[in-house]
Amino acid sequence: MAILTVSNLTNVTMKGEAKDVFSVVVIFSAIIINVIACPFTIGLNVLVIMAIKRRPTLQSNSNIMLACLAVTDVVTGLTSQPSFILWQTLSLAGSDITVVFSEIYLFSVPFLAYSSALHLMMVVGEKLIAIKYPFRYPYIVTTRNIKMGVLFCWVYSSSITLPLHLINGTSALFYICVSHIYLACVIFVSISYVILYFETRRHQKMIKAQQLPQEQVETFLKENRALKTTVLVVGAIGLCLLPALVYLFLLAARFVPRIDYMSAIVRTFLMINSVLNPLIYCWRQKEIRKFVFRISSQAVHAIH
Numbered sequence: 001m002a003i004l005t006v007s008n009l010t011n012v013t014m015k016g017e018a019k020d021v022f023s024v025v026v027i028f029s030a031i032i033i034n035v036i037a038c039p040f041t042i043g044l045n046v047l048v049i050m051a052i053k054r055r056p057t058l059q060s061n062s063n064i065m066l067a068c069l070a071v072t073d074v075v076t077g078l079t080s081q082p083s084f085i086l087w088q089t090l091s092l093a094g095s096d097i098t099v100v101f102s103e104i105y106l107f108s109v110p111f112l113a114y115s116s117a118l119h120l121m122m123v124v125g126e127k128l129i130a131i132k133y134p135f136r137y138p139y140i141v142t143t144r145n146i147k148m149g150v151l152f153c154w155v156y157s158s159s160i161t162l163p164l165h166l167i168n169g170t171s172a173l174f175y176i177c178v179s180h181i182y183l184a185c186v187i188f189v190s191i192s193y194v195i196l197y198f199e200t201r202r203h204q205k206m207i208k209a210q211q212l213p214q215e216q217v218e219t220f221l222k223e224n225r226a227l228k229t230t231v232l233v234v235g236a237i238g239l240c241l242l243p244a245l246v247y248l249f250l251l252a253a254r255f256v257p258r259i260d261y262m263s264a265i266v267r268t269f270l271m272i273n274s275v276l277n278p279l280i281y282c283w284r285q286k287e288i289r290k291f292v293f294r295i296s297s298q299a300v301h302a303i304h
Contacts, residue, residue, distance in 0.1 A: 024092060026261040030268040031088050034081045037275045041077030044278035044292065045070040051291035058287055061141050062226045065126055066233070066281060068150045069119040072112050073274035079108040081271050088264065105267075107165050113244070113270050114157040117185040120237055122149050127230050128192045130223045131199050157181075182245045189234055200224060229284040233277055240273035 052058045052067040087101035130137050160181070203220050247266045282289040 023259075023261040027088055027092060027264045030264040031085055031092075033268055034085050034271060037272055038077050038081040038085070041081060041271075041275045042074055044275065044282075045073040045077065047292045047295055048278045048281050048288060049074070050295070051288045055287060055291065058285070060226070061126060061146065062123070062130075062230070063285075064146060065119070065123045066229075066277075068146075068153075069116065069123065069233075070278065070281075072115045072119060073277055075108075076112050076271055076274040080105060080112060081274075083108065084267060084271065107161060109267060109270060110164070111157050111161040113241070114160060114181045115153050116237065116273070117181050117241065118153040118157065119150070120234060121185055121188050122146075122153070123230055124189050124192045124234060127223070127227050128196060131196060131203070131220070131227065134220075134223075182241055182248075185241070186238070186245070189238070193231075193234075196227065200227070229280065232280045232284065236276040236280060237273055240269045240276070243269045 048070045049067050052063050083101045083105035087098050087105055090098045090101065126141055129140055133140070203224075207220070244266045247262065278292075282292050
């Protein structure tokens, strides 16, 4: 394995192509970011899942869906980030034994990204039903339906990822196919939030006019707090998915060529989202925050 040094930085070989200093610096920065984020991605998401599983007061339908989303983030920290780090590091070092790690990464990242997008649509859909159709909510959002929805997310993601992984990864058809879930997610979430905005405004006016019974007011306020958490999660995921969505469309339209350092940036954005989500859960929900910090403090004391 070749050693990457300052003297050969301007002539690093990756897949047979000479890389300039800028490309190497960008890719190396992406590696460092993922090295730092990976343990936090795994640890924080596992703690969020444990908190929701162990605390009955946290086991609302909304939190259960967030826990399911956290599962995809844990898998990202266990597969995508380590394989990306090893693949890019070995490539920068000029090694020829990168194919295993690149194959793991190139399958896991789109699979988990699709799954996250579908989970996100479920989370937003649950909030839409809770606020728009509160009386039908208990009959639509059931434990069985949540399990079926999560199963669909995983099965559909794998059924899309596997064939796309086997076909030519540079064709326009490939980029269109991999973008369709992202596009569907953006459209669904955008329309849902327009509806939710007007619906919450209507409820707020009815509350001010005292046209709602107290029980409905309390339910609305609770759902509205949960909606704010969902908005932050959607914003974080949207921020991280947007570069991938734009880049894929530009590639499909042949407006830009495939560039290694651009791919590294987009891939890092996709993966870094997995560490942002648990931070949002902890920030927005005091009970989750207390659980995470308590377990973390116990772990630190145990090490010492």
